[in-house]
Amino acid sequence: HLSKRLQVVADLVDEGARLADIGSDHAYLPCYLVEKNKIEWAVAGEVVQGPYQNAKKEVESRSLHDRIAVRLGDGLAVLSPSDSINTVTIAGMGGSLIQSILEKGMEESKITGTEVLILQPNINERTIRDFLVQNQYEIVEETIVEENRKIYEIIKAVPSDNPLTYSEKELLFGPILLEAKPVAFIKKWKSMQQKNQYILSQMEKSESPDEKKLNTLRKELNLIEEVLS
Ligand code: SAM
Incomplete structure (x- = not known):
């Protein structure tokens, strides 16, 4: 088993x-x-x-x-x-x-x-x-x-x-999962969204945030929002 x-x-x-x-x-x-x-x-x-x-x-x-x-x-x-x-x-x-x-x-x-x-x-x-x-x-x-x-x-x-080429979105979310969006997928990315939002808010409070990391995080959050909407 x-x-x-x-x-x-x-x-x-x-x-x-x-x-x-x-x-x-x-x-x-x-x-x-x-x-x-x-x-x-x-x-x-x-x-x-x-x-x-x-x-x-x-x-x-x-x-x-x-x-x-x-x-x-x-x-x-x-x-x-x-x-x-x-x-x-x-x-x-x-x-x-x-x-x-x-x-x-x-x-x-x-x-x-x-x-x-x-x-x-x-x-x-x-x-x-x-x-x-x-x-x-x-x-x-x-x-x-x-x-x-x-x-x-x-x-x-x-x-x-x-x-083959996959889009940014397909690479992050998975080409097949992105199409099917099963329940566990939505659950995962909702939780990732919250996690990333928290990290972003903490980073934005810092005196000298890592701009590159900030940008990557913002980009990913935008993609997550798109996929969940
Ligand atoms: N594959 C099983 C599963 O999915 O239930 C066991 C997963 S267990 C969490 C990860 C295993 O990978 C450990 O037993 C660890 O010793 C082994 N492992 C880690 N790095 C490895 C490597 N470079 N080569 C072979 N085994 C490795």
């Missing part, structure tokens, strides 16, 4: 994928997918000893060690070409960390840019979308879920034949 958030990630994985789940912690996601026979085989990668041990225990206790390789290492460094990975999931980390893991993986040829990516950043979704555009990915699915009073976005992207 997966959390609502991880269930969304699982549902977006294609049937028969060869999966790398990076930052897998207990390896709940690959275990679920293999047990459901939705996928054949997976790598569960972890950089921290504790979570790595958790993953190993989980996989052993469910007798899935033939189908899930649990590996200790930084990001995508745990992969080798013979793994023939075609799908990468990274969930439950900040957007900047996810982006740096993917970038490093590209540089070190651990991934080729042809893999399906399913990403669930806890914050900074925009950073992820910037990365996707720069690497000629197309966003094909976006979902937003609320769990334990937190709101999470899940983004699925596939390599595209032609370079």
Whole structure:
């Protein structure tokens, strides 16, 4: 049984994928997918000893060690070409960390840019979308879920034949979420609006506010107002 958030990630994985789940912690996601026979085989990668041990225990206790390789290492460094990975999931980390893991993986040829990516950043979704555009990915699915009073976005992207551009608004809010505007999306951006308004009011009170930051904040607030109206 997966959390609502991880269930969304699982549902977006294609049937028969060869999966790398990076930052897998207990390896709940690959275990679920293999047990459901939705996928054949997976790598569960972890950089921290504790979570790595958790993953190993989980996989052993469910007798899935033939189908899930649990590996200790930084990001995508745990992969080798013979793994023939075609799908990468990274969930439950900040957007900047996810982006740096993917970038490093590209540089070190651990991934080729042809893999399906399913990403669930806890914050900074925009950073992820910037990365996707720069690497000629197309966003094909976006979902937003609320769990334990937190709101999470899940983004699925596939390599595209032609370079894509997204507008400022699409990069910030997500091209698909922006169209659908689900309940959790409205809730998230109302709360972001309040947060930003507060930060802005505090900054405006300061003697020497950072003009660049002020402008960015004002621009973002304008976009939020537009989207919510
Ligand atoms: N993916 C699971 C989920 O979504 O429920 C676990 C999320 S947990 C909050 C984040 C995990 O990512 C931690 O176990 C942490 O050790 C791992 N992690 C952080 N940086 C990593 C990196 N560079 N490479 C591999 N794992 C990393």
